[in-house]
Amino acid sequence: MIRSRYRFARPATLEEATALLAAEGGAKVLGGGSVLVPALSAGLEDPGLVLDSGRLGLNRIEATDRAVTIGAGATYAALGASEAVRTRVPLLAAMVAEVTGGPGLWNLATLGGAACHANPASDAPGCLSALDAQFRLACATGSRLVPAADFFRAPFLTARRPDEILTAIVLPVAARPGPSRYLKLKHAASSWPIVTASCLVAGGPGAPRLRLCLGGAAPVPVVAEWPLGSLGPEDAARLAADACGRIETEWTDELAGPGYRRSVAVTMAARALRSVLETPR
Template sequence: MIRTALRFHAPASLGEATRLLDEDAVAVLGGGTMLIPLMSRGKRCCQSVIDLGRAGLDGIEDGSDELIVGARTSYTALAASPLCRARVPLLAEMAAGITGGAQIRNQGTLAGSACYANPGSDAPAVLVALDARLRLHSSSATREIAAADFFRDAFSTALAANELVSHIIVPYQRGQHAYQKVKFCEGSWPIVTAAATVAASGTRSLTLGGVCATPIHIPDIDSHHVDEQVSHSLRALWSDELAPGSYRGALAPGLARRVLARQEEQGS
């Protein structure tokens, strides 16, 4: 139960929302699937909540050669979008398989997951794999940052206290992709995720999530030396209540081989 008194704001525009960010102890509400449970358990305290539901940030737009995803766009909307399925199928596949069932997919958002930066969630590694950028707004400035630079540590990002994510920009995919993950059951967070994509150079890329605090991106993966490349890329391994780092590290090479094999099958 949330026991503290809160000021609740439902701004009707992005500009109004960013002006409210200059207040002290503000929390931005997207889908609320992470913020509300944290506040209920007393792990997130704030004086004001800014609900983006009326700020016009729930669209999916065609940006000629990239997909522009509003911060309030749900996983369900992404998975159902013909544009997303046709142009960025990896993103649509990830959105359709989010843990937690229809309730979470209907309410949860890609931007919210990115801002929470749970190492074990699907979104961070997929955004890095797709060379996505995040558009950040404050009351005085707008900037864009690559997903690879946005995720700083476990539950830590480059987002400043007076900024919010308005959009996520995802270049249209080239070539075949594949996505695999390991989790204990339908309702659990992933233990390790793996995305195989085609890099801008035309070479195959591999991105691993859940193994370390931030996604591991290998831009030129060689099918004949997967184990060595994965092992050399790993940093301090991530441990939580679901699995120790040693287990995640042991899973990573095998999952990498599996996702690359699936990518090859789809391209044949």
């Protein structure tokens, strides 16, 4: 008789879920399962417990005057269909439209799962860092908000502790979103990104700032920000060089060897910056 390598739990409440995580140090949280399930099948993961979050009600997308809150279980399909995302967070909407995989993945994979997986060569970390996202983590004793700058710590490593579950991603929004652009370079339509560039005008009308985040170029997203002032398209190349100069350690994997990501990041950054700076504000 074949025995399961791990226990499986599908709690009905967040309290039950966090209690299970507190009791089981090696648990894995199952969101959409697009990454975890293949890893379990291939024997690449060997947790003591797999906790399915599907009954916890973490799929809601809610908007207020100041923020759009995305439940950790919201799928890419739900994000793509959300008017709040489309109108209040156009950079995220543009990123979602570029996610590789087709309907089979879009209806399964979640933004929260992608964030927690923290693959440097993926869409979510760079875009969420550009949006100054905050990650709501819950455990048996309470919850905390962690900014993106502190959440993504290393390749495939975040600030989430083993006893915590991501419940939501909070995105600050302006009353009227400024220009934004999401670009990515990939080898083929079905491949992971090589480098992503997320650019937007952020901040209030009194002190707007130009923010750029490069994903995939380094082990964690690289964010650069400048006062918008009188910046124009002619400044794009200079700002791109400045941003890429902040890449301390280049990320390399089977998709791109040493030197490649660093070289193409300059072009991707310049294109995204120029596009935003050319857009009337």
